[in-house]
Amino acid sequence: MTxxxxxxxxxxxxxxxxALLLLLWWALTAAGMFSGVQLPxxxxxxxxxxxxxxxxxxxxxxxxxxxxxxxxxxIGGALGLLVGSVLGLSRWADAxxxxxxxALRAVPSLAWVPLLILxxxxxxxxxxxxxxxxxxxxxxxxxxxxxRHVDPHLVEAGRAYGYHGVRLLGTVQLPAVVPAMFSGLxxxxxxAWLFLVAAELIASSMGxxxxxxxxxxxGRTDRLILAIILLAVLGxxxxxxxxxxxxxxxRRWA
Numbered sequence: 001m002t003x004x005x006x007x008x009x010x011x012x013x014x015x016x017x018x019a020l021l022l023l024l025w026w027a028l029t030a031a032g033m034f035s036g037v038q039l040p041x042x043x044x045x046x047x048x049x050x051x052x053x054x055x056x057x058x059x060x061x062x063x064x065x066x067x068x069x070x071x072x073x074x075i076g077g078a079l080g081l082l083v084g085s086v087l088g089l090s091r092w093a094d095a096x097x098x099x100x101x102x103a104l105r106a107v108p109s110l111a112w113v114p115l116l117i118l119x120x121x122x123x124x125x126x127x128x129x130x131x132x133x134x135x136x137x138x139x140x141x142x143x144x145x146x147x148r149h150v151d152p153h154l155v156e157a158g159r160a161y162g163y164h165g166v167r168l169l170g171t172v173q174l175p176a177v178v179p180a181m182f183s184g185l186x187x188x189x190x191x192a193w194l195f196l197v198a199a200e201l202i203a204s205s206m207g208x209x210x211x212x213x214x215x216x217x218x219g220r221t222d223r224l225i226l227a228i229i230l231l232a233v234l235g236x237x238x239x240x241x242x243x244x245x246x247x248x249x250x251r252r253w254a
Contacts, residue, residue: 040222045229048222062230065196065208068124069238072131072199073192077185079132080139084184087140088147089173105137109198117202127199134195135188142184146177182246189242193235208234 022042028034029041036044052058083101087094112130120126150173174181200209208227215223 037219037221040225044222045226048220048226052223052226060206061208061211061227062234064206065200066234068127068131068199068207069189069192069196072128072195073135073189075128076132076135076192077139077188080136080141080184080188081143081181083136084140084143085147085174088144101140105141109134109195110201113198113202122202126202127204130199130202131192131195134191138187138191139181139184142180142187143177146180147173150176178249179246182242182249186239186242186246189238190235193231193238197231 025039026042029036029039049058052061083097087097087101109130112133116126116129120129196207197209197212200207201213204210208231212224212227212231215221215227
C-alpha cells in the first residue's frame with residue numbers, strides 16, 4: 001500500500017506544495033527581496049485577517065460572496081442542464097439555437113457588466129445574473145455534447161420498457177451522462193468564482209471581489225493577498241463538496 005492509498009494520504013500529499021509555497025513566501029520576505037508593499041510577509045496577512053475578523057467585516061465579505069456564487073451557480077447550472085438537454089435531444093432545437101449560443105459563449109465576462117447595470121441597476125440581481133452567465137456555458141456544453149453521444153442501444157432499451165419524453169430523459173439519458181454532467185458542474189463552479197470578481201465590480205460594497213479591488217486602491221497588499229487566498233480556499237472547499245456529491249451520484253446512477 002502506497003502513501004496515496006492510506007486514509008488521508010492524498011490530502012497530506014496535496015498539502016506539500018502549499019506548505020512549500022508558504023515557506024518560499026516567508027523566505028523571500030525575510031531575505032528582504034521584496035518590500036512590504038510589493039509582498040508583505042505571511043504574518044502581516046494573518047494580522048490583516050485577524051483585524052478584519054475582529055471588526056466582523058471579514059465574515060460579511062465571505063458570506064455575501066458565497067451567497068452570490070451559490071445562487072448564480074444554481075441558476076446557471078439549472079439553465080445549462082435544461083438548455084443542454086433540449087439541444088442535445090432535439091435536432092431542430094440544435095440547428096435553431098446552437099449558432100446563437102456559440103456566439104454568446106465567446107463574449108468576455110466584463111462585456112456584460114455595462115449592459116447588466118443598464119438593465120438591472122446595481123443591485124444583487126445584476127451580480128447574480130453575471131455569475132449565472134458564467135456558470136451556464138460549461139454545464140450546457142458538457143451536457144449537450146454528452147447527450148449527443150449517448151449509446152442509442154441504451155435509448156432503445158428504455159423505449160422498449162415504455163419510457164418516452166421527459167421520463168426517458170430522467171430515467172435513461174441523464175443517468176448515462178452523469179460523469180460528464182458533473183464535469184460540467186465543477187467547471188461551472190470554478191467559473192462562478194471567476195465571474196464573482198467581475199460581478200463585484202458592479203458598484204459593490206461587500207464581498208471578496210470588493211475587498212480585492214478596494215485593497216488595491218488603498219495600497220493594502222496584505223488584504224489583497226488575503227482576498228486571493230480566501231477565494232482559492234473557498235473555491236477548493238466548494239469543489240470538494242461538489243466532488244463528494246458527484247461520487248454519490250455516480251454510485252447511485254452511473
